[in-house]
Amino acid sequence: EIVLTQSPGSLSLSPGERATLSCRASQSVSSSYLAWYQQKPGQAPRLLIYGASSRATGIPGRFRGSGSGTDFTLTIFRLEPEDFAMFYCQQYDSSPFSFGQGTKLEIK
Amino acid sequence: EVQMVESGGGLVQPGRSLRLSCIVSGFTFEDSAMSWVRQAPGKGLEWVAFIRSKTYGGTTEYAASVRGRFTISRDDSKSIAYLQMNSLKTDDTAVYYCTRVLGYGYYYGMDVWGQGTTVTVSS
Numbered sequence: 001e002i003v004l005t006q007s008p009g010s011l012s013l014s015p016g017e018r019a020t021l022s023c024r025a026s027q028s029v030s031s032s033y034l035a036w037y038q039q040k041p042g043q044a045p046r047l048l049i050y051g052a053s054s055r056a057t058g059i060p061g062r063f064r065g066s067g068s069g070t071d072f073t074l075t076i077f078r079l080e081p082e083d084f085a086m087f088y089c090q091q092y093d094s095s096p097f098s099f100g101q102g103t104k105l106e107i108k
Numbered sequence: 109e110v111q112m113v114e115s116g117g118g119l120v121q122p123g124r125s126l127r128l129s130c131i132v133s134g135f136t137f138e139d140s141a142m143s144w145v146r147q148a149p150g151k152g153l154e155w156v157a158f159i160r161s162k163t164y165g166g167t168t169e170y171a172a173s174v175r176g177r178f179t180i181s182r183d184d185s186k187s188i189a190y191l192q193m194n195s196l197k198t199d200d201t202a203v204y205y206c207t208r209v210l211g212y213g214y215y216y217g218m219d220v221w222g223q224g225t226t227v228t229v230s231s
Contacts, residue, residue, distance in 0.1 A: 001172075032214065032216060033215065033216060035218070037217075037218075039153070044205055044222065044223060045145075045205075046221065047210075047217050047218060047219045049217075050217035050219070051216055051217075056217070056219055057219070088152065088153050090153075090217065092211070092215040092216060092217065095169040095170075096155060096169065096170070096171045096172065097143070097155045097158060097169070097215075098155060099152060099155060101152050
């Protein structure tokens, strides 16, 4: 079973700054099968990134995914007020298709 | 317009059963893999179950926490995905989301989510 560990657990930044979120896997994950989601309070999650670096439909260019093997990163350039939320990584490399525990991005 | 609407949630006693439904419209359901994801109150996301399209065998995968108790299935003629939940435990209390999974044979992420249905397991 692949365990995904996200860091930091929470991040406090100001609009306009850059956010860097990490997702580390307990064993190698093919880049094709690593996704990132954003969830705001009271809403369903939405897909941001799939295949480690491909933006989902309608996702702004300031969201960038990168990484390979066991280390993946979600970078959000020039934070907008609407970007503050919970973020989760997930792998579809092998069942069970686990999520990380999440990173909370808060406004400073 | 792509839509997924879950139903079937509610309050149920431990040990009892519940069946969730997810009615889909706006995309070709029979070609799509589907998953259920849950979120306990104040907690993170937990992947629960997955079913491939019939083209890829219609086979299923489960989280260890629900294997043997939950069954995911699909009715392509009605564009409905189901989650049959038996022997429910208080730990199963959560919002349950139905999702479409991107990919065919290999899978990349969940790009369409329902609004969620709440299951509360309590005596």
